[in-house]
Every structure is written in C-alpha cells, then in structure tokens.
Amino acid sequence: MQRIAIIGTGNISHNHIQGYLEFPDRSQIVALVDIYPEKAEEKKKHYGLVNAKIYSNHQDILNDPSIDVFDICTPPYVHAAISIDALNAGKHVLCEKPMAASLQECDAMINAAKSSGKTLSIIAQNRFTDAFWRLKKVLESNQIGKICHAQVDSFWWRGTWEKEGGGCTLNHAVHHIDAIQWMLGFPTEVVAITTNVSHDNAEVEDLSAAIFKYDTGALTQLTASVVHHGEDQKIVIQGEKARISAPWDKFASIAAPNGFPIEARDTSLENQLEDSYQTIPRLNWTLHTGQIDNFLHALQTGTAPLVDGPQGKRSLELITAIYKSAITRSIVSLPISASDPYYQTGGLVKMAPHFFEKSASVENFANEDAIPLGKDMDKGA
Numbered sequence: 001m002q003r004i005a006i007i008g009t010g011n012i013s014h015n016h017i018q019g020y021l022e023f024p025d026r027s028q029i030v031a032l033v034d035i036y037p038e039k040a041e042e043k044k045k046h047y048g049l050v051n052a053k054i055y056s057n058h059q060d061i062l063n064d065p066s067i068d069v070f071d072i073c074t075p076p077y078v079h080a081a082i083s084i085d086a087l088n089a090g091k092h093v094l095c096e097k098p099m100a101a102s103l104q105e106c107d108a109m110i111n112a113a114k115s116s117g118k119t120l121s122i123i124a125q126n127r128f129t130d131a132f133w134r135l136k137k138v139l140e141s142n143q144i145g146k147i148c149h150a151q152v153d154s155f156w157w158r159g160t161w162e163k164e165g166g167g168c169t170l171n172h173a174v175h176h177i178d179a180i181q182w183m184l185g186f187p188t189e190v191v192a193i194t195t196n197v198s199h200d201n202a203e204v205e206d207l208s209a210a211i212f213k214y215d216t217g218a219l220t221q222l223t224a225s226v227v228h229h230g231e232d233q234k235i236v237i238q239g240e241k242a243r244i245s246a247p248w249d250k251f252a253s254i255a256a257p258n259g260f261p262i263e264a265r266d267t268s269l270e271n272q273l274e275d276s277y278q279t280i281p282r283l284n285w286t287l288h289t290g291q292i293d294n295f296l297h298a299l300q301t302g303t304a305p306l307v308d309g310p311q312g313k314r315s316l317e318l319i320t321a322i323y324k325s326a327i328t329r330s331i332v333s334l335p336i337s338a339s340d341p342y343y344q345t346g347g348l349v350k351m352a353p354h355f356f357e358k359s360a361s362v363e364n365f366a367n368e369d370a371i372p373l374g375k376d377m378d379k380g381a
C-alpha cells in the first residue's frame with residue numbers, strides 16, 4: 001500500500017485524486033498540501049478523503065514516516081524544489097509536466113532520484129491512450145519500413161486567455177512532443193519559428209512551427225497552435241512502405257517501375273497493419289489513471305516507470321530547443337549542454353521575446369473544466 005501526499009490541490013489534482021481512488025488496494029491519500037489550505041480542504045470534502053490530513057507547506061511532511069509518495073501538482077516553477085526535497089527525504093515522486101522550469105533543474109531532479117534510490121516519474125498521460133499506445137506498438141512491429149517523416153498537429157482553440165497567456169508549445173504541445181520522441185526517438189537537430197498572431201494580451205507565442213531532424217535523415221514537422229478552430233490533434237508517420245497515424249489509419253502505396261505511385265494500393269500490407277492494430281489489447285486504464293497504475297506498479301515491483309526522469313527531461317529539452325531556435329534564428333543541435341545559457345534556470349525567460357505585454361491576469365484561476373488534457377484519439381477503431 002503506497003501512502004500518498006498530493007502537493008498542490010488545484011485543477012489537475014482532480015485527475016490525480018481520481019486516479020488513486022481507482023486503486024484503493026494499492027494506494028491511500030493521506031495528505032493534501034496547498035499554500036491555500038482551503039483548496040486542500042475542499043478536495044478532502046469533495047472526495048471524502050477522511051484519512052487525509054491538510055497542510056500548507058510540503059516541508060511539514062518531509063520527515064513523516066507515514067508518507068511514501070509525493071504527488072506534485074503545483075505550478076512548474078516549484079516542481080524541482082519540492083521533488084528534490086521529497087527524494088532526499090526518501091519519498092518517491094510523481095510530478096506533473098512540464099518536469100521543471102529548466103534543464104538544469106531537470107538534471108538536479110534526476111540526480112536526486114539517483115542518489116536517493118527512490119523513483120521519479122513525470123506525467124505524460126497521453127502515452128496511456130489507446131491511440132498512442134497502439135500506434136507505438138504497430139510502429140515497433142517494423143512493418144512500415146524505415147521512418148521518413150512524421151507530421152504532428154497540436155491544434156487547439158483558445159477563445160479566452162488563461163493565466164499562462166498561451167505559450168502553446170510548452171503548455172499544449174508538450175504531450176505530442178513527448179509522444180513523438182517516445183515513438184521516433186530523440187532528434188539531433190531542431191529548427192523553429194514562433195509567433196503570436198491573435199492573442200494581443202499574451203507575452204508568449206500562440207503558434208509555433210518546428211522541424212526535428214533525426215540521425216537517420218528523417219524529419220518531423222510539428223505545429224503547436226491555440227489559434228486553430230476546433231481541436232485537432234494528429235500524428236502521421238510515413239515509413240518507406242506505408243503510413244500509419246493517430247487517429248488510426250493506414251495507407252500503403254505501390255510504386256511503378258518509374259517511381260510514380262500507381263492507383264492500386266498494397267492492400268496486403270494494409271490488412272496486416274489493420275490486423276496488428278486490432279489485436280493490440282486496449283488499455284485497462286487510460287490518461288492520468290493509466291499513468292498512476294504504471295507508477296504504482298513500478299513501486300510495487302521495483303521496476304522503472306514508463307516515464308522516468310530522463311524521459312521527462314526529453315520533452316522539456318525539445319521545447320527548450322524550439323524556443324532557442326526561434327529566438328536565435330538558428331538550427332539547434334541536441335543535446336543542449338550544461339554550459340548553454342538556455343540550459344540554465346532563468347536563461348530562456350531572460351532571452352524570450354514578449355510578443356505583447358500582459359494587461360491582466362487571473363489570481364487563483366477557478367475554472368476547473370477549462371484545461372485541455374488531451375484525449376484518446378482511438379475512437380473505438
């Protein structure tokens with residue numbers, strides 16, 4: 001039985017609490033911590049968490065032997081400090097995305113996990129969707145040949161502004177950036193442009209276009225947007241022999257001797273791909289609940305969780321590379337070294353353009369239905 005402290009009881013804590021409540025034999029929420037303790041009280045009442053004590057400072061429970069896990073749902077700028085405190089105190093950590101405010105902080109978290117021997121996992125809940133899970137499995141079957149290209153569309157619509165004011169590459173596309181690096185591996189080069197076309201009270205970008213290049217020569221094109229009408233998220237992977245995608249689809253062309261495609265398609269390969277996809281079992285638990293299941297399993301069995309510290313860092317490294325490329329108007333080589341100013345805490349913020357100055361902000365944002373979490377694009381295929 002893992003005894004859980006939820007640190008930060010705002011919007012996303014609902015998904016964490018609901019996740020743990022699905023596994024009452026494996027976990028129990030014993031503490032709720034928030035700098036606004038009334039928010040913690042409210043969650044305790046809402047979910048009937050009779051065994052949970054309320055605190056206003058995570059440091060008050062660091063030495064409490066009745067807590068095994070710090071589940072961190074605070075804003076990103078305190079993820080590293082709280083995670084490192086917890087790991088050094090001998091607690092396991094499940095931390096929300098983005099992993100931290102800088103690559104330097106990510107490495108400090110990874111080092112604290114290593115030296116403490118405790119488990120660190122970072123939320124990337126879209127891996128735990130049937131659409132991405134099954135696409136990844138089909139990809140691993142190597143039926144589509146060498147990977148040539150991927151198109152990743154992370155299109156959202158934001159009619160109103162939020163406290164982070166946009167920043168769609170970091171806040172929205174992070175899940176697709178994680179997914180594509182999970183599926184295709186880590187690129188060697190990144191080039192990008194960011195812009196703000198329709199949020200004139202936001203300092204940050206509302207649209208970005210990036211290209212990743214891999215050592216195989218393959219490319220990924222990624223668009224992160226909060227200006228598209230309708231929410232449309234897509235990953236399309238082109239192999240030498242066929243294309244596959246989430247939402248699920250497959251297409252296999254046949255080349256004529258002169259290299260042009262002929263009208264007939266390679267239906268035999270398409271049927272094989274369809275069979276592979278359909279025979280991959282659906283996940284028992286999806287999104288945050290799926291990842292919490294994976295995290296609890298890792299703790300029970302002493303194995304690594306699917307998204308460990310180094311995996312969590314990779315999405316932030318790609319996002320940092322996108323911003324660095326856009327700001328410096330150059331191609332960025334990966335990995336980003338510790339001597340790079342963009343690696344260091346505060347480096348990106350210092351260099352980042354303010355597209356517009358923010359004229360208003362919301363304190364203690366309360367609209368708990370308004371967060372885009374991503375969804376399972378597998379519509380019962």
Ligand SMILES: NC(=O)c1ccc[n+]([C@@H]2O[C@H](COP(=O)([O-])OP(=O)(O)OC[C@H]3O[C@@H](n4cnc5c(N)ncnc54)[C@H](O)[C@@H]3O)[C@@H](O)[C@H]2O)c1
Nearest residue numbers: 008009010011012034035073074075076096097098371373
């Ligand atoms: N995985 C996803 O799809 C997803 C979606 C939304 C948000 N998030 C992430 O979850 C995190 C929280 O986002 P949110 O929307 O819930 O924000 P929120 O502002 O609604 O909640 C954060 C809570 O943390 C509390 N807090 C701040 N500093 C604290 C500290 N030092 N100690 C204890 N409590 C503290 C705040 O009072 C607040 O109640 C962010 O990292 C965000 O990016 C992830």
